[in-house]
Amino acid sequence: MIMAYDPGKIEPSWQEYWRTQNTFVAEDGGGKPKYYVLDMFPYPSGNGLHVGHPEGYTATDIVSRFKRMNGFNVLHPMGWDSFGLPAENHAIKTGTHPRETTTKNIANFKRQLMMLGFSYDWDREVATSDPDYYRWTQWIFTQLYKQGLAYEGEMAVNWCPALGTVLANEEVKDGLSEIGGHEVVRKPMKQWMLKITAYAQRLLDDLEGLDWPEYIKDLQRNWIGRSDGAEVDFTIQGGEGTDHEKLRVFTTRPDTLFGATYMVLSPEHPWVGGLTTDEQRGAVEAYLAEAAGKSERDRQIAKEKTGVFCGSFAINPATGKPIPIWIADYVMMGYGTGAIMAVPGQDERDWEFAEKFDLPIIRTVQIPDGWEGKAYTDDGPAMNSDFLDGMGVAEAKAKMTAWLVDRGLGEHKINFKLRDWLFSRQRYWGEPFPMLKLADGTVRIMEADELPLILPEVEKYEPAGTGEGPLATISEWMELTDPVSGQAAVRESNTMPQWAGSCWYYLRYIDPRNDKAAWDPEKEKYWLPVDLYLGGTEHAVLHLLYARFWHKVLFDLGLVSTCEPFKKLRNQGMILGENGEKMSKSRGNVVNPDDVIADHGADSLRLFLMFLGPLERDKPWNAKGIEGIRRFLDRAWRLFFDDETDELLPQVKNVEPDETALKILHKTIDAVTTMTEELRFNTAISQMMVFVNEMSQAAVRPRSVLEQFVLLLAPYAPHWSEEVWRRLGHQDTVAFETWPTAEARYLVEDMITVVVQVNGKVRDQIEISADAQKDAVLAQAVGAEKVQQWLKGKEIVKQIYVPGKLVSLVVR
RNA sequence: GCCGGGAUGGCGGAAUUGGUAGACGCAAGGGACUUAAAAUCCCUCGAAGCGUUGCUUCGUGCCGGUUCGAUCCCGGCUCCCGGCACCA
Numbered sequence: 030m031i032m033a034y035d036p037g038k039i040e041p042s043w044q045e046y047w048r049t050q051n052t053f054v055a056e057d058g059g060g061k062p063k064y065y066v067l068d069m070f071p072y073p074s075g076n077g078l079h080v081g082h083p084e085g086y087t088a089t090d091i092v093s094r095f096k097r098m099n100g101f102n103v104l105h106p107m108g109w110d111s112f113g114l115p116a117e118n119h120a121i122k123t124g125t126h127p128r129e130t131t132t133k134n135i136a137n138f139k140r141q142l143m144m145l146g147f148s149y150d151w152d153r154e155v156a157t158s159d160p161d162y163y164r165w166t167q168w169i170f171t172q173l174y175k176q177g178l179a180y181e182g183e184m185a186v187n188w189c190p191a192l193g194t195v196l197a198n199e200e201v202k203d204g205l206s207e208i209g210g211h212e213v214v215r216k217p218m219k220q221w222m223l224k225i226t227a228y229a230q231r232l233l234d235d236l237e238g239l240d241w242p243e244y245i246k247d248l249q250r251n252w253i254g255r256s257d258g259a260e261v262d263f264t265i266q267g268g269e270g271t272d273h274e275k276l277r278v279f280t281t282r283p284d285t286l287f288g289a290t291y292m293v294l295s296p297e298h299p300w301v302g303g304l305t306t307d308e309q310r311g312a313v314e315a316y317l318a319e320a321a322g323k324s325e326r327d328r329q330i331a332k333e334k335t336g337v338f339c340g341s342f343a344i345n346p347a348t349g350k351p352i353p354i355w356i357a358d359y360v361m362m363g364y365g366t367g368a369i370m371a372v373p374g375q376d377e378r379d380w381e382f383a384e385k386f387d388l389p390i391i392r393t394v395q396i397p398d399g400w401e402g403k404a405y406t407d408d409g410p411a412m413n414s415d416f417l418d419g420m421g422v423a424e425a426k427a428k429m430t431a432w433l434v435d436r437g438l439g440e441h442k443i444n445f446k447l448r449d450w451l452f453s454r455q456r457y458w459g460e461p462f463p464m465l466k467l468a469d470g471t472v473r474i475m476e477a478d479e480l481p482l483i484l485p486e487v488e489k490y491e492p493a494g495t496g497e498g499p500l501a502t503i504s505e506w507m508e509l510t511d512p513v514s515g516q517a518a519v520r521e522s523n524t525m526p527q528w529a530g531s532c533w534y535y536l537r538y539i540d541p542r543n544d545k546a547a548w549d550p551e552k553e554k555y556w557l558p559v560d561l562y563l564g565g566t567e568h569a570v571l572h573l574l575y576a577r578f579w580h581k582v583l584f585d586l587g588l589v590s591t592c593e594p595f596k597k598l599r600n601q602g603m604i605l606g607e608n609g610e611k612m613s614k615s616r617g618n619v620v621n622p623d624d625v626i627a628d629h630g631a632d633s634l635r636l637f638l639m640f641l642g643p644l645e646r647d648k649p650w651n652a653k654g655i656e657g658i659r660r661f662l663d664r665a666w667r668l669f670f671d672d673e674t675d676e677l678l679p680q681v682k683n684v685e686p687d688e689t690a691l692k693i694l695h696k697t698i699d700a701v702t703t704m705t706e707e708l709r710f711n712t713a714i715s716q717m718m719v720f721v722n723e724m725s726q727a728a729v730r731p732r733s734v735l736e737q738f739v740l741l742l743a744p745y746a747p748h749w750s751e752e753v754w755r756r757l758g759h760q761d762t763v764a765f766e767t768w769p770t771a772e773a774r775y776l777v778e779d780m781i782t783v784v785v786q787v788n789g790k791v792r793d794q795i796e797i798s799a800d801a802q803k804d805a806v807l808a809q810a811v812g813a814e815k816v817q818q819w820l821k822g823k824e825i826v827k828q829i830y831v832p833g834k835l836v837s838l839v840v841r
Numbered sequence: 842g843c844c845g846g847g848a849u850g851g852c853g854g855a856a857u858u859g860g861u862a863g864a865c866g867c868a869a870g871g872g873a874c875u876u877a878a879a880a881u882c883c884c885u886c887g888a889a890g891c892g893u894u895g896c897u898u899c900g901u902g903c904c905g906g907u908u909c910g911a912u913c914c915c916g917g918c919u920c921c922c923g924g925c926a927c928c929a
Contacts, residue, residue, distance in 0.1 A: 033880095203926095244845050244924085251844065251925060258929085280929060293929090334927080357927095364928045371929085377842090378927050446928055566923075640866070642854055647922080651853065657866050663881095672881095712855070715865035722865090725882095784861045789910045791861055829909060835860050839909045 034666035036630020040748040044146055052762055053105065053148040057539070057552050061102040065556050066093045067535055067595075069564025069572070070108045072527075073134035074115055078141045079612055080620045080638065080650060085563050085601040087635045088644055088708060090147045092561060094744035095705050097148075098768040104556055105148055106538040108155035109135050112163075113527045114192075114208060117458040120490040127458040127490075131158055141622060145631045146747050148764070153541045157530025158458070162537060164481030165547035166529050167463040171474045173582055174464070178224040179452070181472075185297065185362070186451055188216035193492030194455040195220060197526065198448055200571075204327075218496055221453040221462065221523065225578045229253055229445040231592075232577055240597040242645070248569045254446025259283040259430045261370065261439035263292060263343035265304065266351055273300045276343055276354070279365030279444055282375060283433065284425035286347040287414040288393035289370035290383065292354045293336065296320040297362035304354055306340025313337050313356060320358045334359055334382045345370075346438045347415070347429075357382065365444055373404060380404035394422065450575065452526060455498035457490050459524030465509075468517040484524075497522050531572055532579040535559055535594060547588075554590050562595040565603070573598070599708060602647040604638070609649045620650050629659045632746035636662070639710035639745065662749055665721045665742070668730060669753060677756070678730075686731035691775045693723045694734045699771035701741045710745070717742060732757075737769045784835040785810045787819040795836075803830045810836040 047053060066089045071082060086107075093105040109131075116127035116134075135156060142149070155162050173179045187196040191211035195218060200207045225232075233253045236246045258281035268274045276292065294301055296317050305313045316337040336357030345352050359378055360369050373383035374392040380403045383390050394409045411417040416432070417425040433439035453462070463475040463482045475482060485506040493501045501507065501522035511518040533547075539556040540548040573595075580594040605611060606618025613619065625634045637658040641648040671678050686694070697720040704713035720738060724730055736757060743750035743763045754763040777799060783806060785793045793815040797806050807828050810816060816838070823840035830836050 247845060248924060254925095254928065256928075278929080282929080359927045359929090361928065369929045376929070378929075381927090444928080446925095569924080637866095640853090646847090646854095648853070651867070654853070654867055661866085667881095711853095712865080715855075718865055782861085786860085786910070789908090794861075827909060829860095831860055835910090837860080837909050 033672045034663050034749070036632060036662075036748065037627070039752045040144075040146065040626075040631050043748045043751045044143060046751070046762070047146075047148070047764075048143075048151075050762070051152075052764055053150050054152055055104045055106075055150045056102060058555055059102055061100055063104065063556060063560075064093075064096045064101040065104045065535075065559045065561075066096070067105075067538075067559045067562045068107060069562070069568060070110050070531070070534060071138065072110045072113050072115070073131060073138045075119070075130065075134055076614070077134075077137050078622050079604075080622055080625070080634075081604045081612065083145050083622055083634065084604055084638045084644075085565070086142065086145065086147055087638050088599075088601060088710065089561065089563050090145075090635075090747075091639070091705065091710060091744040092708070093148050094747060094764065095768070097764055098740065098743065098766060100767075103148075104153075104538065105150060106153040106155075106541075107142065107147070107149040107151070108153075108534055108538065109138070109157065110527065110531050110534075111135065111156045111158040112459045112530055114456070114458075117456060117490055120458070124490075126486075128158065131156075144626055145622070145635065148747070153538050155534060155537050155541050157534065160481045160483055161544070163460045163484075163530065165537065166460050166525070166533070167475070167480050167482060168477050168547060169533060169579065169583070170460075170525070170529070171463055171477070171480075172586060172588075173223060173579075174474050176582060176586070178227065178582060180222055180224065181219060182222050182449075183217055183219045184222075185215045185217050186220055187213045188218065188496070189213045193494065194498070195451060195453070197451045197528075197571075216496075220451055221521075223450040223452045223578075225450045225575070226445060226447055228578050228581050229255070229447050230443075231581060232447075232574065235577075235581075235593055239593060239595070241595075242598065242600060245566070245569045245573070245598065245600065249574060252447060252570045252574065256281050256444050256446075258442055258444065259426075259433060259439050260366065260442040261286065261346065261433055263346060263352075263370065265354075266342040266344060268341075271303065273303045276300065276304075276368055277366045278368045278370045279442060280370055280372075282372060282422075282426070283429040283439070284411060284414070284417060284420075284422055285372040285375045285393045286345065286370070286429055286433075287417070288372045288374045288391040289345050289347075289352065290373060290389040290391060291352050291371045292343055293357045293360045293369050293371055293382075294339070294354065295360040295362040295367040296356055296358050298356075298367045300368075301339065301356055304339050304341040305356075309338060309340035313339055316356060323358075334378070334385055336382060336386065338386075346433070346436075353388070355382075355386070363448060364446065375404055375406055377404045377406065393417075450578075452529075453521075453523035454526050455492045455496060455522075456524050457484075457487055457499040459526065460484075460529055461500065461524055462521035464521055465511050465518040466521070467511060467514060473511060473514060473518070482520075493522075498524060500524070528572060528575045532576045533583075535562075535576075536583075536589070550588075550590075553588075557589060558591045558594055558596045560596055562598045563601060564598075566600045569600075599645065601644050602642075604641070605647055605649040607650050607652060612650075620652075625655065629655055630662075630748070632749045633659045633662060636714060636745055640714045642711055644708050644710065661718055661721065662746060664725060665717075665738075666749070666753070668721060668724050668735060668738075670756070680728060680730045681732055681735060682729055683732050684729060686734045687729075690724075690727065690731055690734045692778075693720055694737055695771045695775035698737065698741060698769045699776055702768070702771060705744065714745065717745075739763065740766055740769055781833050783810070783833070785813060785816050786835060786837040787816060787840060789837070792816050792819050799833070803832070806830055807836060811838065 068086055068089050093103045096103050111131045116130045119130050120127045187201050189196055189206045189211050192206055196206055201213050206213055233255055260277055260279050262275040262277050264275055265273055336355045339354050339356050341354045342351040343354055371379040373379040373390040375394055391413055393411055393414045394405055395412050396405045408422045411420050411425045430441050461482045461484055463480055465473045467473055485503055487499050487503055490499055492498055507520050509518055536548050539552045583589045584592045608618055610616055633655055637655040640658055669681055697716050700716040701713045739750050739753050750763050779799055780796050781799055782794050783797050784791050793813045795809050795813055807830055825838055826841050827839035
């Protein structure tokens with residue numbers, strides 16, 4: 030009978046061991062330094078895991094195990110982002126309560142994660158849809174409310190008729206809903222908003238100190254979109270005494286004011302009616318009707334600029350000349366003041382509009398020689414601009430801003446693209462808002478001891494259709510008498526978006542069973558910040574910006590001790606299908622981890638996912654490739670054990686290791702240590718393969734050397750390592766063994782191969798002793814037989830020696 | 842259009858304070874063992890050429906530059922991926 034490495038047998042038993050021994054339960058405190066390793070928790074979908082999930086989870090698991098072996102107290106939790114649309118859509122279709130679906134899916138996800146041997150502290154598991162959890166989500170909302178950071182506003186929102194809900198700007202892509210790709214229209218509705226804009230500058234500034242990928246920081250910077258400029262007042266001709274005397278615009282180019290030849294109002298601008306003259310009223314109304322009928326998508330794909338003259342004029346404060354006021358939908362109400370001064374000479378959009386409607390164009394920045402474009406937006410000396418002439422853009426901006434401020438015509442102004450966060454959804458499966466709208470028109474926010482406000486049972490999960498969610502249909506829940514004020518009251522029928530629960534789950538993990546507070550401040554001080562946070566790029570702006578915002582609010586309230594939650598962030602790439610395309614059911618290229626584990630075991634899957642390529646890159650799956658990894662584990666096993674007898678091989682001996690064995694061992698320790706620290710798991714595994722290849726050749730395998738290797742492999746293939754460790758006679762888990770140290774003296778070679786180049790081409794190699802001096806090496810290089818052939822009849826004009834690397838001879 | 846990132850054998854990928862390009866794995870080919878196959882082990886494996894145990898030339902998307910020497914630095918392109926997109 031063949032007794033070879035059998036993951037199907039050893040893996041479940043070690044998982045059982047870790048579970049019953051509470052191996053990975055984290056202590057809150059103690060003498061060791063702490064290390065908090067966090068995965069972006071999953072939405073437990075009905076499809077279960079696909080191989081993409083374990084990629085990131087394996088990476089963090091390796092780090093967690095590596096840190097434990099390096100003496101850290103590691104917090105490595107897992108939980109569920111369990112509110113959300115798919116379970117609700119399933120409920121609409123089948124009538125199954127989302128709670129039921131979610132519970133079932135969580136069980137399946139957890140089973141699959143368990144099978145991968147991750148070292149999570151499952152005692153800290155949380156689910157955002159659990160009342161014990163969302164109680165505190167609601168509580169944090171009340172804190173935001175009390176800070177004036179939550180408000181109800183009537184505003185144009187992204188209404189998605191197909192989904193029956195409004196969406197945040199972040200959830201709309203190309204005018205379509207990110208989920209499902211449905212049409213989205215702008216519609217004014219009363220909605221709860223969170224004032225994330227109040228934190229725009231800090232969200233921008235604090236990116237600086239974070240160890241995050243630069244491109245993620247850039248995405249956030251662009252999203253926040255700070256721009257420096259000025260607000261300028263334009264006097265309306267004939268506006269004296271009315272409520273629209275001065276029209277205020279925002280511009281980033283105050284230096285071009287002399288070139289402002291017309292103005293544009295957004296169609297939604299409140300002054301449109303007041304500024305429209307009787308002659309123009311018909312045309313304007315027709316235009317407004319047309320603009321209102323456009324969906325977001327229409328508006329974005331429209332190639333030609335449209336607009337209409339409103340009949341009124343404003344005075345350009347720099348030139349004193351009247352300029353016409355137009356209405357056009359290329360100006361957005363949501364940014365700046367919803368009105369602009371148009372400077373066609375220096376703005377491509379304005380140029381296009383001016384050309385189409387035959388409006389004057391004045392260049393106020395000199396164009397460079399040979400300029401063939403239209404609007405010129407780059408730097409250059411000012412012209413046609415009176416006191417600004419000759420100045421560069423930066424100087425002219427400053428000068429003009431000062432000039433405006435002096436005369437009371439405007440002021441310096443910073444604008445952000447970031448908008449307030451639309452925080453309500455017309456959905457059932459989310460956190461109810463902890464508030465009562467009282468008969469006297471006031472709002473009473475619920476206190477901590479009244480929470481959680483439990484999500485009521487409902488008969489139908491469909492949105493009410495009126496723009497209200499399903500909760501609106503349960504009058505016995507909606508309507509009540511407020512026990513505090515005694516007034517009649519109604520609840521809020523909206524629920525919070527899925528992002529709410531994920532905004533603070535990393536905080537709940539540090540104290541998950543606390544029923545007196547969301548977390549204990551002492552524990553928070555101990556565990557935070559998160560030392561390593563790993564997840565997909567898709568959350569670069571949404572989740573990561575929202576969570577940073579909440580964290581800063583909590584910081585200002587003294588509830589957390591750091592101003593940023595996630596010190597170091599890394600993104601894992603996607604695992605693509607074998608055909609190089611994104612994995613999806615419809616493409617039929619989905620790989621199920623259950624199958625892979627059944628064939629080759631979790632350790633092979635873990636190793637292979639890491640071996641595929643750099644963590645952050647997208648990589649295609651390869652069914653043959655995992656067989657190669659399996660072979661590696663088989664061979665590593667056979668370094669120790671006889672497949673026939675299951676006994677330790679006679680080659681494995683308790684002997685003093687020789688120089689060769691020590692060299693390969695320490696080289697491997699050195700490489701695996703640094704590469705694991707740098708999350709370069711693919712190359713760490715390569716080095717372990719090299720070790721196994723070399724040791725397989727060795728007639729004698731010193732036991733001490735092999736044992737060190739088992740430790741190196743332990744974070745990567747934990748079941749394999751536990752089993753081998755135990756069979757080598759150790760009683761304890763390998764999880765807390767001390768990580769091996771590379772000894773420098775085994776990393777240096779006595780004899781070094783040095784390359785000899787002649788005129789930049791490699792011509793020979795010479796062996797030198799490690800301590801050979803420059804002159805000796807050069808002499809040996811010049812004397813080498815093959816080199817001599819290339820030196821024949823030539824004169825050496827330059828000799829370069831890179832110590833230990835190469836000799837370069839330049840000849841003529 | 843703007844902002845990122847990327848391009849290396851048949852494939853996934855190694856190698857950067859500028860120093861032997863192709864580690865490691867997959868695939869492929871050959872051999873050993875076997876009645877046979879699987880498994881295992883050994884060998885070959887960027888391209889072309891030649892006087893073929895070896896040597897030469899070319900070769901890291903394209904074109905140039907710096908350098909004794911460039912996958913790496915600089916300038917100019919092409920293509921692919923991601924993000925943003927009338928944000929004044």
